[in-house]
Amino acid sequence: MAQINPPLTSGENRSGAAQNILEVAGQLFARSGYDGVSINEIANEAGVSKANIFHHFKSKKGLYLAALNKACSLSAGVLEDNAVESSDDSSDRVRHFLSSHLEVLLQQPLATRLIQRELLDGAEGNGKELAEKVFAETFEKITDLVRDVQAQGAIKSSIDASLLAFLMVGANVFFFENRDLMAHLPGIDFAGAPDRYSEAVFELLAHGFEGQS
Amino acid sequence: MAQINPPLTSGENRSGAAQNILEVAGQLFARSGYDGVSINEIANEAGVSKANIFHHFKSKKGLYLAALNKACSLSAGVLEDNAVESSDDSSDRVRHFLSSHLEVLLQQPLATRLIQRELLDGAEGNGKELAEKVFAETFEKITDLVRDVQAQGAIKSSIDASLLAFLMVGANVFFFENRDLMAHLPGIDFAGAPDRYSEAVFELLAHGFEGQS
Protein backbone atom coordinates (compact mmCIF):
# COMPACT_ATOMS: atom_id res chain seq x y z
CA MET A 1 0.00 0.00 0.00
CA ALA A 2 1.45 3.33 -1.08
CA GLN A 3 2.07 6.19 1.28
CA ILE A 4 -0.32 9.01 0.47
CA ASN A 5 1.01 11.70 2.75
CA PRO A 6 4.64 12.80 2.65
CA PRO A 7 6.54 10.34 4.81
CA LEU A 8 7.55 11.53 8.24
CA THR A 9 11.24 12.15 8.09
CA SER A 10 12.24 11.08 11.62
CA GLY A 11 15.54 12.86 11.09
CA GLU A 12 17.65 10.33 9.24
CA ASN A 13 18.30 12.71 6.34
CA ARG A 14 20.12 15.18 8.52
CA SER A 15 23.80 15.66 9.30
CA GLY A 16 25.29 14.24 12.45
CA ALA A 17 25.19 17.53 14.29
CA ALA A 18 21.62 18.19 13.28
CA GLN A 19 20.58 14.72 14.40
CA ASN A 20 22.26 15.29 17.72
CA ILE A 21 20.47 18.60 18.18
CA LEU A 22 17.17 17.00 17.20
CA GLU A 23 17.57 14.18 19.68
CA VAL A 24 18.52 16.45 22.57
CA ALA A 25 15.67 18.79 21.71
CA GLY A 26 13.23 15.89 21.69
CA GLN A 27 14.35 14.83 25.16
CA LEU A 28 14.06 18.31 26.61
CA PHE A 29 10.75 19.13 24.94
CA ALA A 30 9.33 15.85 26.16
CA ARG A 31 10.49 16.61 29.69
CA SER A 32 9.52 20.26 30.01
CA GLY A 33 7.29 21.24 27.10
CA TYR A 34 7.85 23.78 24.36
CA ASP A 35 7.75 26.86 26.60
CA GLY A 36 9.77 25.18 29.33
CA VAL A 37 12.92 24.79 27.23
CA SER A 38 15.13 27.50 25.78
CA ILE A 39 17.40 27.28 22.76
CA ASN A 40 20.26 28.05 25.11
CA GLU A 41 19.48 24.98 27.17
CA ILE A 42 19.31 22.77 24.10
CA ALA A 43 22.58 24.23 22.82
CA ASN A 44 24.40 23.57 26.09
CA GLU A 45 23.04 20.06 26.44
CA ALA A 46 23.91 19.26 22.82
CA GLY A 47 27.36 20.83 23.07
CA VAL A 48 26.88 23.26 20.22
CA SER A 49 26.36 27.00 19.97
CA LYS A 50 22.97 28.62 19.88
CA ALA A 51 23.64 30.01 16.41
CA ASN A 52 24.39 26.56 15.11
CA ILE A 53 20.91 25.42 16.04
CA PHE A 54 19.46 28.25 13.97
CA HIS A 55 21.68 27.23 11.12
CA HIS A 56 20.15 23.73 11.04
CA PHE A 57 16.60 24.71 11.98
CA LYS A 58 14.91 27.87 10.89
CA SER A 59 13.31 28.63 14.25
CA LYS A 60 12.51 27.20 17.65
CA LYS A 61 9.09 26.15 16.42
CA GLY A 62 10.68 24.49 13.41
CA LEU A 63 12.96 22.50 15.69
CA TYR A 64 10.04 21.52 17.87
CA LEU A 65 7.98 20.37 14.91
CA ALA A 66 10.90 18.34 13.63
CA ALA A 67 11.19 16.62 17.01
CA LEU A 68 7.45 16.00 17.14
CA ASN A 69 7.54 14.69 13.60
CA LYS A 70 10.25 12.23 14.52
CA ALA A 71 8.31 11.12 17.59
CA CYS A 72 5.15 10.56 15.56
CA SER A 73 7.05 8.62 12.96
CA LEU A 74 8.57 6.38 15.62
CA SER A 75 5.32 5.85 17.44
CA ALA A 76 3.24 5.09 14.37
CA GLY A 77 5.78 2.87 12.68
CA VAL A 78 6.46 0.31 15.35
CA LEU A 79 2.89 -0.67 15.97
CA GLU A 80 2.46 -1.40 12.28
CA ASP A 81 4.35 -4.66 12.18
CA ASN A 82 3.92 -5.61 15.73
CA ALA A 83 0.35 -5.97 16.76
CA VAL A 84 -2.04 -6.68 13.94
CA GLU A 85 -0.05 -9.45 12.34
CA SER A 86 -0.53 -12.20 14.90
CA SER A 87 -3.33 -13.96 13.06
CA ASP A 88 -3.74 -16.84 15.48
CA ASP A 89 -7.11 -17.56 16.94
CA SER A 90 -9.38 -14.61 17.27
CA SER A 91 -9.48 -13.44 20.85
CA ASP A 92 -5.75 -13.91 21.24
CA ARG A 93 -5.36 -11.07 18.77
CA VAL A 94 -7.01 -8.72 21.22
CA ARG A 95 -4.78 -9.91 24.03
CA HIS A 96 -1.74 -9.53 21.83
CA PHE A 97 -2.67 -6.03 20.74
CA LEU A 98 -3.16 -4.90 24.31
CA SER A 99 0.24 -6.05 25.45
CA SER A 100 2.25 -5.00 22.42
CA HIS A 101 0.64 -1.59 22.23
CA LEU A 102 1.62 -0.94 25.81
CA GLU A 103 5.07 -2.26 25.05
CA VAL A 104 5.43 0.26 22.23
CA LEU A 105 4.43 3.10 24.51
CA LEU A 106 6.91 2.04 27.15
CA GLN A 107 9.79 1.36 24.79
CA GLN A 108 9.64 4.88 23.43
CA PRO A 109 8.77 6.95 26.46
CA LEU A 110 10.12 10.20 25.05
CA ALA A 111 8.16 9.96 21.83
CA THR A 112 5.04 8.89 23.69
CA ARG A 113 5.37 11.70 26.17
CA LEU A 114 5.97 14.30 23.49
CA ILE A 115 2.85 13.20 21.64
CA GLN A 116 0.76 13.09 24.81
CA ARG A 117 1.96 16.54 25.70
CA GLU A 118 1.09 17.88 22.28
CA LEU A 119 -2.40 16.39 22.58
CA LEU A 120 -2.79 18.13 25.93
CA ASP A 121 -1.55 21.62 25.19
CA GLY A 122 -0.93 21.87 21.50
CA ALA A 123 -2.33 25.07 20.06
CA GLU A 124 -4.48 24.41 17.03
CA GLY A 125 -2.33 24.91 13.99
CA ASN A 126 1.07 23.87 15.31
CA GLY A 127 1.73 20.17 15.42
CA LYS A 128 -1.50 19.14 17.01
CA GLU A 129 -2.90 17.67 13.83
CA LEU A 130 0.15 15.44 13.60
CA ALA A 131 -0.33 14.05 17.09
CA GLU A 132 -4.03 13.66 16.48
CA LYS A 133 -3.34 11.72 13.31
CA VAL A 134 -1.17 9.27 15.22
CA PHE A 135 -3.90 8.87 17.81
CA ALA A 136 -6.59 8.45 15.18
CA GLU A 137 -4.61 5.87 13.24
CA THR A 138 -3.94 3.79 16.33
CA PHE A 139 -7.57 4.05 17.28
CA GLU A 140 -8.85 3.02 13.85
CA LYS A 141 -6.42 0.14 13.68
CA ILE A 142 -7.64 -1.35 16.91
CA THR A 143 -11.28 -0.63 16.10
CA ASP A 144 -10.90 -2.60 12.89
CA LEU A 145 -9.29 -5.41 14.80
CA VAL A 146 -12.16 -5.49 17.26
CA ARG A 147 -14.73 -5.54 14.46
CA ASP A 148 -12.83 -8.35 12.82
CA VAL A 149 -12.78 -10.48 15.93
CA GLN A 150 -16.39 -9.58 16.50
CA ALA A 151 -17.31 -10.89 13.06
CA GLN A 152 -15.66 -14.17 14.00
CA GLY A 153 -17.95 -14.43 16.99
CA ALA A 154 -15.40 -14.13 19.80
CA ILE A 155 -16.74 -10.75 20.90
CA LYS A 156 -20.42 -10.18 21.62
CA SER A 157 -22.17 -8.40 18.78
CA SER A 158 -23.82 -6.11 21.32
CA ILE A 159 -20.48 -4.53 22.17
CA ASP A 160 -19.65 -1.16 20.62
CA ALA A 161 -16.33 -1.77 18.86
CA SER A 162 -15.33 1.88 19.19
CA LEU A 163 -15.92 1.81 22.91
CA LEU A 164 -13.89 -1.32 23.45
CA ALA A 165 -11.07 0.09 21.34
CA PHE A 166 -11.21 3.38 23.21
CA LEU A 167 -11.03 1.62 26.56
CA MET A 168 -8.09 -0.51 25.51
CA VAL A 169 -6.04 2.41 24.24
CA GLY A 170 -7.08 4.41 27.29
CA ALA A 171 -6.06 1.69 29.71
CA ASN A 172 -2.61 1.59 28.16
CA VAL A 173 -2.12 5.34 27.90
CA PHE A 174 -3.34 5.81 31.46
CA PHE A 175 -0.88 3.18 32.64
CA PHE A 176 1.93 4.94 30.80
CA GLU A 177 1.03 8.37 32.13
CA ASN A 178 0.77 7.27 35.73
CA ARG A 179 3.42 4.61 35.97
CA ASP A 180 5.64 6.73 38.20
CA LEU A 181 2.78 7.84 40.40
CA MET A 182 1.48 4.28 40.79
CA ALA A 183 4.73 3.14 42.28
CA HIS A 184 4.03 4.93 45.53
CA LEU A 185 0.35 4.14 45.73
CA PRO A 186 -0.57 1.42 48.21
CA GLY A 187 -1.94 -1.92 47.16
CA ILE A 188 -1.01 -1.90 43.49
CA ASP A 189 0.90 -4.98 42.49
CA PHE A 190 0.98 -4.33 38.75
CA ALA A 191 2.86 -1.03 39.07
CA GLY A 192 6.18 -2.04 37.56
CA ALA A 193 4.77 -4.99 35.64
CA PRO A 194 3.18 -4.01 32.34
CA ASP A 195 2.84 -7.62 31.24
CA ARG A 196 0.84 -8.51 34.31
CA TYR A 197 -1.21 -5.36 33.83
CA SER A 198 -2.00 -6.18 30.22
CA GLU A 199 -3.05 -9.69 31.08
CA ALA A 200 -5.24 -8.56 33.97
CA VAL A 201 -6.89 -5.87 31.85
CA PHE A 202 -7.63 -8.44 29.18
CA GLU A 203 -9.17 -10.85 31.66
CA LEU A 204 -11.30 -8.13 33.18
CA LEU A 205 -12.48 -6.77 29.83
CA ALA A 206 -13.14 -10.25 28.51
CA HIS A 207 -15.15 -11.69 31.38
CA GLY A 208 -16.31 -8.70 33.43
CA PHE A 209 -16.33 -8.23 37.16
CA GLU A 210 -19.81 -9.58 37.84
CA GLY A 211 -20.28 -13.14 38.93
CA GLN A 212 -19.25 -15.40 41.77
CA SER A 213 -15.98 -16.96 40.62
CA MET B 1 -14.65 14.03 61.03
CA ALA B 2 -11.87 16.54 61.67
CA GLN B 3 -9.52 17.80 58.98
CA ILE B 4 -6.01 16.62 59.70
CA ASN B 5 -4.09 18.50 57.05
CA PRO B 6 -4.37 22.25 56.74
CA PRO B 7 -7.48 22.82 54.65
CA LEU B 8 -6.97 23.84 51.07
CA THR B 9 -7.93 27.47 50.90
CA SER B 10 -9.53 27.57 47.44
CA GLY B 11 -9.26 31.34 47.59
CA GLU B 12 -12.31 32.38 49.56
CA ASN B 13 -10.25 34.21 52.17
CA ARG B 14 -8.93 36.67 49.64
CA SER B 15 -10.08 40.10 48.62
CA GLY B 16 -12.21 40.58 45.52
CA ALA B 17 -9.32 41.67 43.36
CA ALA B 18 -7.15 38.80 44.52
CA GLN B 19 -9.92 36.32 43.82
CA ASN B 20 -10.32 37.76 40.37
CA ILE B 21 -6.61 37.47 39.68
CA LEU B 22 -6.60 33.92 41.01
CA GLU B 23 -9.48 32.87 38.80
CA VAL B 24 -8.02 34.40 35.66
CA ALA B 25 -4.64 32.86 36.44
CA GLY B 26 -6.27 29.46 36.90
CA GLN B 27 -7.91 29.69 33.50
CA LEU B 28 -4.74 30.73 31.71
CA PHE B 29 -2.47 28.24 33.50
CA ALA B 30 -4.95 25.48 32.70
CA ARG B 31 -4.97 26.49 29.04
CA SER B 32 -1.28 27.09 28.42
CA GLY B 33 0.74 25.77 31.33
CA TYR B 34 3.00 27.58 33.76
CA ASP B 35 5.66 28.55 31.25
CA GLY B 36 3.11 29.43 28.59
CA VAL B 37 1.57 32.31 30.53
CA SER B 38 3.18 35.59 31.56
CA ILE B 39 2.22 37.85 34.43
CA ASN B 40 1.57 40.53 31.85
CA GLU B 41 -1.03 38.34 30.16
CA ILE B 42 -2.74 37.58 33.44
CA ALA B 43 -2.73 41.28 34.37
CA ASN B 44 -4.31 42.33 31.09
CA GLU B 45 -6.91 39.59 31.19
CA ALA B 46 -7.78 40.40 34.79
CA GLY B 47 -7.82 44.13 34.19
CA VAL B 48 -5.23 44.99 36.81
CA SER B 49 -1.63 46.10 36.73
CA LYS B 50 1.28 43.72 36.83
CA ALA B 51 2.48 45.23 40.10
CA ASN B 52 -0.87 44.58 41.70
CA ILE B 53 -0.48 40.88 41.10
CA PHE B 54 2.83 40.93 42.94
CA HIS B 55 1.15 42.79 45.74
CA HIS B 56 -1.37 39.97 46.28
CA PHE B 57 0.94 37.07 45.46
CA LYS B 58 4.58 36.95 46.32
CA SER B 59 5.75 35.50 42.99
CA LYS B 60 4.54 33.88 39.80
CA LYS B 61 5.13 30.47 41.34
CA GLY B 62 3.15 31.50 44.40
CA LEU B 63 0.25 32.52 42.19
CA TYR B 64 0.45 29.26 40.31
CA LEU B 65 0.47 27.22 43.50
CA ALA B 66 -2.53 29.15 44.80
CA ALA B 67 -4.41 28.38 41.60
CA LEU B 68 -3.41 24.73 41.77
CA ASN B 69 -4.43 24.61 45.40
CA LYS B 70 -7.84 25.97 44.56
CA ALA B 71 -8.24 23.47 41.75
CA CYS B 72 -7.30 20.56 44.02
CA SER B 73 -9.69 21.76 46.67
CA LEU B 74 -12.52 21.95 44.16
CA SER B 75 -11.76 18.62 42.62
CA ALA B 76 -11.39 16.74 45.88
CA GLY B 77 -14.35 18.31 47.61
CA VAL B 78 -17.13 17.64 45.18
CA LEU B 79 -16.59 13.93 44.87
CA GLU B 80 -16.82 13.62 48.63
CA ASP B 81 -20.55 14.02 48.95
CA ASN B 82 -21.49 12.91 45.54
CA ALA B 83 -20.42 9.43 44.79
CA VAL B 84 -19.92 7.27 47.83
CA GLU B 85 -23.16 8.09 49.55
CA SER B 86 -25.61 6.30 47.31
CA SER B 87 -25.96 3.23 49.47
CA ASP B 88 -28.53 1.45 47.35
CA ASP B 89 -27.88 -2.05 46.22
CA SER B 90 -24.29 -2.94 45.76
CA SER B 91 -23.43 -2.95 42.10
CA ASP B 92 -25.41 0.23 41.49
CA ARG B 93 -22.82 1.97 43.65
CA VAL B 94 -20.15 1.18 41.09
CA ARG B 95 -22.36 2.43 38.28
CA HIS B 96 -23.11 5.56 40.22
CA PHE B 97 -19.49 6.24 41.03
CA LEU B 98 -18.47 5.90 37.40
CA SER B 99 -21.00 8.42 36.15
CA SER B 100 -20.69 10.96 38.95
CA HIS B 101 -16.90 10.89 38.90
CA LEU B 102 -16.96 11.69 35.21
CA GLU B 103 -19.52 14.37 35.87
CA VAL B 104 -17.21 16.01 38.40
CA LEU B 105 -14.34 16.02 35.92
CA LEU B 106 -16.51 17.59 33.23
CA GLN B 107 -18.17 20.15 35.46
CA GLN B 108 -14.81 21.56 36.49
CA PRO B 109 -12.78 21.31 33.32
CA LEU B 110 -10.30 24.01 34.32
CA ALA B 111 -9.49 22.44 37.65
CA THR B 112 -9.29 18.99 36.11
CA ARG B 113 -7.04 20.20 33.33
CA LEU B 114 -4.77 22.06 35.71
CA ILE B 115 -4.33 18.97 37.85
CA GLN B 116 -3.77 16.70 34.85
CA ARG B 117 -1.20 19.13 33.54
CA GLU B 118 0.59 19.22 36.85
CA LEU B 119 0.68 15.42 36.94
CA LEU B 120 2.19 15.45 33.45
CA ASP B 121 4.92 18.05 33.76
CA GLY B 122 5.11 19.10 37.37
CA ALA B 123 8.69 19.29 38.57
CA GLU B 124 9.20 17.36 41.76
CA GLY B 125 8.95 19.82 44.60
CA ASN B 126 6.51 22.33 43.19
CA GLY B 127 2.85 21.43 43.41
CA LYS B 128 3.16 17.92 42.13
CA GLU B 129 2.61 16.35 45.54
CA LEU B 130 -0.68 18.23 45.78
CA ALA B 131 -1.97 16.88 42.51
CA GLU B 132 -0.72 13.43 43.39
CA LYS B 133 -2.58 13.58 46.66
CA VAL B 134 -5.83 14.35 44.87
CA PHE B 135 -5.23 11.46 42.52
CA ALA B 136 -4.32 9.12 45.34
CA GLU B 137 -7.36 10.05 47.40
CA THR B 138 -9.73 9.50 44.49
CA PHE B 139 -8.06 6.23 43.77
CA GLU B 140 -8.24 5.00 47.34
CA LYS B 141 -11.86 6.05 47.65
CA ILE B 142 -12.92 4.01 44.68
CA THR B 143 -10.71 1.10 45.65
CA ASP B 144 -12.46 0.96 49.00
CA LEU B 145 -15.82 1.09 47.28
CA VAL B 146 -14.84 -1.79 45.03
CA ARG B 147 -13.65 -3.85 47.98
CA ASP B 148 -16.89 -3.11 49.76
CA VAL B 149 -19.05 -4.23 46.89
CA GLN B 150 -16.77 -7.20 46.47
CA ALA B 151 -17.36 -8.22 50.08
CA GLN B 152 -21.09 -8.16 49.38
CA GLY B 153 -20.59 -10.62 46.56
CA ALA B 154 -21.54 -8.48 43.57
CA ILE B 155 -17.97 -8.44 42.24
CA LYS B 156 -15.99 -11.60 41.70
CA SER B 157 -13.47 -12.21 44.46
CA SER B 158 -10.87 -13.04 41.81
CA ILE B 159 -10.87 -9.44 40.59
CA ASP B 160 -8.03 -7.18 41.74
CA ALA B 161 -9.85 -4.24 43.33
CA SER B 162 -6.95 -1.88 42.59
CA LEU B 163 -7.02 -2.81 38.94
CA LEU B 164 -10.74 -2.28 38.57
CA ALA B 165 -10.49 1.06 40.36
CA PHE B 166 -7.55 2.07 38.18
CA LEU B 167 -9.43 1.20 35.02
CA MET B 168 -12.52 3.10 36.09
CA VAL B 169 -10.63 6.27 36.91
CA GLY B 170 -8.58 5.83 33.77
CA ALA B 171 -11.63 5.41 31.56
CA ASN B 172 -13.06 8.66 32.89
CA VAL B 173 -9.83 10.65 32.74
CA PHE B 174 -9.13 9.37 29.24
CA PHE B 175 -12.60 10.43 28.17
CA PHE B 176 -12.04 13.87 29.64
CA GLU B 177 -8.64 14.31 28.03
CA ASN B 178 -9.76 13.28 24.59
CA ARG B 179 -13.30 14.57 24.44
CA ASP B 180 -12.43 17.24 21.87
CA LEU B 181 -10.38 14.87 19.77
CA MET B 182 -13.10 12.20 19.81
CA ALA B 183 -15.58 14.56 18.22
CA HIS B 184 -13.86 14.31 14.88
CA LEU B 185 -13.05 10.64 14.98
CA PRO B 186 -15.32 8.46 12.85
CA GLY B 187 -17.73 5.97 14.33
CA ILE B 188 -17.85 7.17 17.92
CA ASP B 189 -21.38 7.76 19.08
CA PHE B 190 -20.59 8.46 22.73
CA ALA B 191 -18.39 11.47 21.97
CA GLY B 192 -20.57 14.21 23.35
CA ALA B 193 -22.54 11.95 25.64
CA PRO B 194 -20.78 11.23 28.92
CA ASP B 195 -23.86 9.57 30.40
CA ARG B 196 -24.05 7.08 27.57
CA TYR B 197 -20.31 6.55 27.85
CA SER B 198 -20.50 5.85 31.58
CA GLU B 199 -23.32 3.39 31.13
CA ALA B 200 -21.57 1.59 28.29
CA VAL B 201 -18.31 1.39 30.24
CA PHE B 202 -20.16 -0.06 33.20
CA GLU B 203 -21.88 -2.68 31.07
CA LEU B 204 -18.62 -3.67 29.44
CA LEU B 205 -16.70 -3.84 32.69
CA ALA B 206 -19.50 -5.72 34.39
CA HIS B 207 -20.16 -8.43 31.82
CA GLY B 208 -17.11 -8.45 29.56
CA PHE B 209 -16.90 -8.67 25.81
CA GLU B 210 -16.75 -12.46 25.50
CA GLY B 211 -19.87 -14.43 24.81
CA GLN B 212 -22.56 -14.72 22.16
CA SER B 213 -25.25 -12.25 23.25
Added chain:
DNA sequence: GTCTATAGGCCGATAGAC
Protein backbone atom coordinates in the same frame (compact mmCIF):
# COMPACT_ATOMS: atom_id res chain seq x y z
C1' DG C 1 -4.53 48.65 47.16
C1' DT C 2 -3.50 50.25 42.87
C1' DC C 3 -0.83 52.45 39.78
C1' DT C 4 3.50 54.00 36.42
C1' DA C 5 8.17 53.49 35.68
C1' DT C 6 12.06 50.88 35.60
C1' DA C 7 15.71 47.57 36.83
C1' DG C 8 18.24 43.56 35.38
C1' DG C 9 18.22 39.33 32.96
C1' DC C 10 17.15 35.85 29.58
C1' DC C 11 14.68 35.18 25.32
C1' DG C 12 14.67 34.05 20.11
C1' DA C 13 17.01 35.36 16.28
C1' DT C 14 20.77 37.57 13.30
C1' DA C 15 25.47 39.41 11.63
C1' DG C 16 29.58 38.30 10.29
C1' DA C 17 34.35 36.21 11.06
C1' DC C 18 36.63 31.85 10.32
Added chain:
DNA sequence: GTCTATCGGCCTATAGAC
Protein backbone atom coordinates in the same frame (compact mmCIF):
# COMPACT_ATOMS: atom_id res chain seq x y z
C1' DG D 1 29.31 24.40 9.56
C1' DT D 2 30.58 26.43 13.60
C1' DC D 3 31.61 30.05 16.28
C1' DT D 4 31.42 34.91 19.19
C1' DA D 5 29.10 39.00 19.69
C1' DT D 6 25.12 41.46 19.67
C1' DC D 7 20.21 43.26 18.86
C1' DG D 8 15.63 44.36 20.32
C1' DG D 9 12.09 42.59 23.07
C1' DC D 10 9.70 40.46 26.77
C1' DC D 11 10.29 38.43 31.21
C1' DT D 12 9.84 38.48 36.60
C1' DA D 13 10.14 41.44 40.10
C1' DT D 14 10.77 45.95 42.62
C1' DA D 15 10.60 51.12 43.79
C1' DG D 16 7.94 54.57 44.99
C1' DA D 17 3.98 57.92 44.15
C1' DC D 18 -0.90 58.28 45.20
